[in-house]
Amino acid sequence: MKIVRSSCIGLCTLAIVLVLMGVAHAQTPAATAPSPTTAELAAAAAKAPTTADLAKGDPGGTLTGTINDVPVSDPKAGLTVPDVATQVGQNKIAINFTWTLITGFLVMFMQAGFAMVESGLCRVKNANHTYMMNFMVYGCGLFAYWVLGFAIQMGGAAGNANLGGLQSLNSEHAITLFGKTWGIFGQTGHFLAGHTYDVGVMVIFLFQMVFMDTALTIVTGSCAERWKFLTFCVSSTIMGAITYPLFANWAWGAGWLSQLGVNNQLGKGYCDFAGSGVVHSVGGMTALAVCLIIGPRIGKYNRDGSSNPIIGHDISAVLIGCFILAFGWFGFNPGSTLGASANGNLRIGSIAVDTMLAGCTGTFGALLYMWMKNGKVDASMCGNGLLAGLVAITAPSGFVSATNSCIIGFVAGVLVCLSCAFVENVMKVDDPVGAISVHGTNGLWGVLSVGLFADGTSNYGGSWNGVTGSVTGLFYGDASQLAAQLVGISTLLGFVFTFSFLLNLVLEFFVGHRVSIETEVAGLDLPEMGQLGYPEFVFKPEPDVLRQAEREYAVA
């Protein structure tokens, strides 16, 4: 028996050893022999142009950029499939970084357009002051956004696949109401320090910062020719630090408005592709709040309530400024995809064309309205029509067809004329550049138009605001999207306006918004800036009606 048992154990041991050897034998060739793909990569690398080939020059561009330009992680192993895949991923992010940065640079250039439009629509005695407000709003806003605003807006906005995930922006303060969780403000990203010292975060900071600055500069136009420079600086700093970032968080930074779809089944939540609401309406609402507090310019209204036109000093600056803004808008809207590669971002062509068309029809809307009403073409109103069309298409540009963008733009062009007349003659609010109407009224129209015209053809990665599917408006079958947009509009009117109004009332108490009568009559350039905008100009006296009003104020 012992012999049999020993034989069995021996056979079993032998069998196990043989099996293990077999496995080892089977694995060895797989580990050592190159897979076909790796072999193909090696062959392709061998066929690629050599250094000697490239040294001869490549005028046709057919030799530069080959497989040998792909970084290799392990020189001994040579180029592998993971190396190629890593490079593909980096290329996607690089394309998106480049796209987002360049479009951000375009938006930054819009500040020049705003400066020209606003200053051109003001009198020459206030030119330096108006230009300086547009110049300094960049600094005030940028600084405030760096120390606080960005963290409030984007501190909880992790998860953007276009820019590499932005995973360090992972802290959103949320509250629970009615059994649902609602984002209120972000909590990370102050000073871009700590974990937010990150390449992706820097890209989104730059892009979002220039958007914020656009909102701030809207207010400077409405309050031009009587806003104390000190109060402008403080007000703009606070707006860049708190007011704008708060609403932007709610819409774009994982805040509660963007969660209306997930939490309340309202479409895809509040949708504002590039900021008709977030940028332009926030600016417009704040402009209205400050304009109410600061009051009309001396001589704007007569005792019977009728208004006097106060003509700007440089219509050429106004129209060139409008063109600069229209150029910058190609950064504003197509750039808001935050990328050109993957996740449906090839729609950038459609977005750019929608932007062009809405600006065009907006101009026509204003031109035809004023021409038919007054018998003359009004150049400044045509400029405002162009801007109104662009403002209105900003929210829906990522979701609508070319035809619908034309309709949206045309309505905006007419609307801006009606709104300017209403603000000036009914509300008796003096808005020298029409910014409340261009940005406030038409920003709201843009937000609303998403809920009406979004056609359900866009597909940015298969979902929007965490809800699967495409953004679809009322005319294409989804009334709930309209409801979400109306909640956004109500928030802009009820929260943003009221918040801005109260903040600026506090500033009115502490600092005072308005310059003295003497300063206003003399023009703000010398008293506030210490230098005339155009020192060699001979000033033409103000019209009699304005001089009379100035005398009366001075006596009173």
Added chain:
Amino acid sequence: MAANKSQGSFYGLFMVALTVFCGGIAYWGEGIGKLLFVVGAAGLLASLFGMLKIKPLEGKTAMKPSPAVMKLVGAGLAALGWVITLFGMHITPSTGGRIALALVGIAVSLLGMIVVLPAAFNKNAVWKG
């Protein structure tokens, strides 16, 4: 008196204090964060009171006091409209009902913004003489 050195100084203080204040928020979890927060808040208040102190030196403006209650009513109406819209989302699950309540909310806000507030500010407007 127009722009002057005091204004520049107090705005400088405001910006420095804001930076310190935000540093406090950023590092709230660490010991120094709370200290920065308090110092920054004190600096902000100091700058605002400094601006308040020099405000009368800057001369008379073309503005007259307007009724404070009316201004508060206007702002309150604007905010009330928003509250109506928010509660409307939870009062009814139907899309039509939510749209209707949102429109009511918007109308109430607009009443405050474009009717009551302008009337408040224009009641004693300088241009009325």
